[in-house]
Amino acid sequence: MSSQTPIDTLPNELLIDILSPFSTADILPLLPISRHFHSVILRILRQRLTRATSLPDHRLILEAYHPSAKLSTPYLYCDYLYTDKTLHGKEQEEQTGGSDGGTLQSLSQTYSHFRPVVQEENQRARARYRSRLLAQQSSSGDGEGGGGDAKPPPEWQLETIPSHEVFLDEDEMFSQLCTVTNLVKTGPKPGLFLSHVNVSDGLIRIKRDWLAARARKGGDSDDEDAILWADAARTVGVRFRVREMDTGIERPVLVAEGEEIAVSYRLEYVELLVRTSRLLMMVEKSEGQEIDPQGGAVVIAAV
Secondary structure, three states, rough: OOOHHHHOOOOOHHHHHHHHHHHHHHHHHHHOOOOOHHHHHHHHHHHHHHHHOOOOOEEEEEEEEEEEHHHOOOOEEEEEEEHHHHHHHHHHHEEEEOOHHHHHHHHHEEEEEEEOOOOHHHHHHHHHHHHHHHHHHHHHHOOOOOOOOOOOHHHOOOOOOOOEEEEOOHHHOOEEEEEEEEEEEOOOOEEEEEEEEEEEEEEEEHHHHHHHHHHHHHOOOHHHHHHOOOOOOOOOEEEEEEEEEEEOOOOOOOOOOOOOOOOEEEEEEEEEEEEEEHHHHHHHHHHOOOOOOOOOOOOOOOO
């Protein structure tokens, strides 16, 4: 039986007072010191997470767009759902004893989950972009009736479930989606932000084989394969539900083995996943920003 060190005898309240001034980046490496430190630091992080997700006027926004449609694709607000159990229970502490490197590693793999939503001011803009994509696809199609007279279905006129359409020609094996996640403080007008902190700036590659496999799942998005990561470190990821769409192009009767055909899919945004430690660090950075009321506002608008 190991003897307690003097620091282990400190009351939790006193240790909290000592550690609370530390930033999240500075406090994380202290987790493996002891079970006592582990327990107290997790309590501090839970308090910070609760505060971070309830800050008035602070929102997480997601910009996800094809490289050719940066200016025409509106951003999405993201509503907080939950955080993985590592921060919210004693199960992890009991498994690791709170005294080894496994605790820090598990915490680094803890994610906060958000639901992307279409704001009312952006519904019309997203519908315009979708209609424009349909018109472009119809005018360039090889099938009959592929002229410019095609009209979008009525349900496209006002979109409530955020989604992205992927069109792949016969010779295309993947599409790309630029993914930018920002933490902002909303201003008095839609699209006007008083502060802006970048959480992640990455690129998602959407492969043809992945699209086909997910579409065969029939809309299921619960497994890990439904998540596409925006960066190699897996700081930010998006969980998609995939549905195949009609391309409007007549398909050939016979297709040779290994030959691809034009395909179209609808990707519905189910969840945005953000590494919790990164989220907390960016919240602290946002709070530390000094806002210049004369010229510090940031405008993100869709045309």
